[in-house]
Amino acid sequence: MNTKTEALKGWTREQMAQRAALDIPDGAYVNLGIGIPEMAAQFVPAGREVIYHTENGLLGMGPPPAVGEEITELINAGKKSITAIPGAAYFHHADSFAMIRGQHIDICILGAMQVSCEGDLANWSTGAADAIPAVGGAMDLVAGVKTIFVITQHTTKHGDPKIVKSCSYPLTGKGVVSRIFTNLAVIDVTPEGLVLKELAPGISFDYVQERTEAPLILKGNK
Amino acid sequence: MNTKTEALKGWTREQMAQRAALDIPDGAYVNLGIGIPEMAAQFVPAGREVIYHTENGLLGMGPPPAVGEEITELINAGKKSITAIPGAAYFHHADSFAMIRGQHIDICILGAMQVSCEGDLANWSTGAADAIPAVGGAMDLVAGVKTIFVITQHTTKHGDPKIVKSCSYPLTGKGVVSRIFTNLAVIDVTPEGLVLKELAPGISFDYVQERTEAPLILKGNK
């Protein structure tokens, strides 16, 4: 459909993370997925205090440690070295997922392979016959966290839409996503459909709609 | 049926507790009910190390504190002041009953209103219309602990048998009791029926049988 270089249009990865970070309110308990989502932590506006949860058993995850100061047994869900802030708490896996399933975490930001216009999310498996299925905590997070944000490039490497009418990949959860941050736009999933909330600089509504399988509603136009 | 003074025949309360304590093996995790059962802790033979569980959140319950050294927030399931031994652990109620329900406690010794020849236990309610029903942890204990012992006077204050063919009081659990210690005898609940294992000094088999509604099997006689 389109060329690979198109993915570079609009916001960069950092800018996508930064844009998403604007929507994390002061005092929120937040779980960030691997990849672009975890970059959001760096961009939370000054004056907001946010507590990060990592599902392998820590509330109060801090930034990565300085090189040489890594502690092997202090890692995040992506198995990377992290730190713990003052006021942190460690707990076991059942308690950690009680926080998730019990709707105690306010926001989770995840990556996506596909998001549907009804907020269905596919981000764990292509369903390919020879794939090794691996789900981790993704299904628990989308089933339990109060608000699910997705950060994703607007299209695949091959230019195919990732925001679709109906996911062709196996679902992670049905009707779970409330907001999508892409390199091109910020889109809300609403009962009326996908509402375009914001465009990246220099990107037009039509440009986004052409690269989106599901219809977009222009804000203020519905 | 019989007179109240008969209850004094055979073993005293202390001796009943002492006899039961003989059957607590070294290394056992034990939960003791209120009343005569809790007295068993004093009589565990020397050389055995036993860990006491109290369902309100302590493993490693020690003896009562000296007068004046009570700590208001260190109590047992009977809401009496206790101590904690070195090597004790505190935990919350759900974890405490996970120990019970998950069959981690080896022995629980309880009082009884009635025990049937099939090991049914009634010890929480007379079922009287005006009674305030109160169950506490009794049903959890009998459903979860590996071995349930009962310590009870052989008959009621009015001389009625407490070891019966079938409990007339509401059950705490069905088929849960494995051994009964009374003032008159030690009786095992077996698939064949109640087996008389031991008599209190000066008490005859016939004397016990007369005061037991269910038939007793004489050890070695079946």
Next chain:
Amino acid sequence: MIDKRIESVAAAVADIKDGATIMIGGFGEAGSPIELIHALIDQGAKNLTVINNNTGSGHVGLAALIENEQVSKMICSFPRTANSTVFPDLYRRGKIELELVPQGTLAERIRAGGAGIPAFYTPTSVNTPLAEGKESRIFGDRTYVMEYGLTADFALIKAEQADRYGNLIYNKTARNFGPIMCMAANSTIVQAGKIVEVGAIDPETVITPGIFVNRITTVSDPALESKLVKEGRSYP
């Protein structure tokens, strides 16, 4: 900034409405948030459903809340204890409803509620009157009953120490229902003996992570229920 501190027990319970479901921590006197309960008596909310293991002692704390006719239903495992006369009197007069739940089932239902588990199966109470009317099911060679998770609008909890994030540690067997009630309530209100600086509680020893706590107020010298009962005190 996250700061869950509230200036007084009165302010902490101010928005509890008539008809609310309230979990109250404590097993007997240990862990009973007596100042928060008394603040709730002053506040006056009625028609409450209260979840606690017991029904209080004497005429203070939970017993006083019941005596003040603010509680229409108790969910508990053991409604009578030494010095507990208030609940039995009202119950016999048909003035208060009782849902009797085995203690371990009560604890597990609260934990389930907090953990997003709507129902689970337990062997406790099978073949007893307390299993009547409940769904039962065989797994393996054993019968179990289905029990539902319990949640609440509010939890009133007593802790030993807290920080402004809401991290809590408890004192000995006063821990009892606190950690699971904090999980299961929509708004968890804590009276802590002491509020310490963030970072003062070792992350390895936090018992209730702050995410489960909404409001903290300091009660540095809490009343002892047993002492008040012994002195024949009543509240208000």
Next chain:
Amino acid sequence: MIDKRIESVAAAVADIKDGATIMIGGFGEAGSPIELIHALIDQGAKNLTVINNNTGSGHVGLAALIENEQVSKMICSFPRTANSTVFPDLYRRGKIELELVPQGTLAERIRAGGAGIPAFYTPTSVNTPLAEGKESRIFGDRTYVMEYGLTADFALIKAEQADRYGNLIYNKTARNFGPIMCMAANSTIVQAGKIVEVGAIDPETVITPGIFVNRITTVSDPALESKLVKEGRSYP
């Protein structure tokens, strides 16, 4: 006298039989009981069902146990990670079975197993392929799937400190599955960095009470999986 200390990792795993179900603690490298796993490789039990969040890295620890063809089935949430090639290879060749379980469901199933809960309902995986073939049920306005408790014959766990009663504390995020696996296994075998005197661990800070632990052995300087993988090491 209660003394759960065992002289060596080899002695601690000696009685694990072919066909056993084994829970192995750890999330990635953190909390992985690598010396106990290597002892199990030396011991040679086959046809094992292993429950772990992952499938190990490189050719040491859990990956080496799998590579040695001692594992016939994995129950896990995430069988592929960086440097994880052993399991994918065997799986593609049909040499090992996989039961894929969402991570939180895995944790809750283990806790349920340890807590005597045979089954529970969870919203996780509803409307996904992982709910296929599972019983579902509506509570309130939401659909849930029924999941079963998990138990095991053995658990292999890494702890920071232990005492002879089996009380444990862990190190940071190495805690992960340890406490719940200790609850759910018939025999829990622990490698502890240090065995301390009874009483040295504050009763308020014990994470796993000794009742859940059967054997403790000291491994004072455990190997680091990531270091071994980086060096290209393999076991045996």
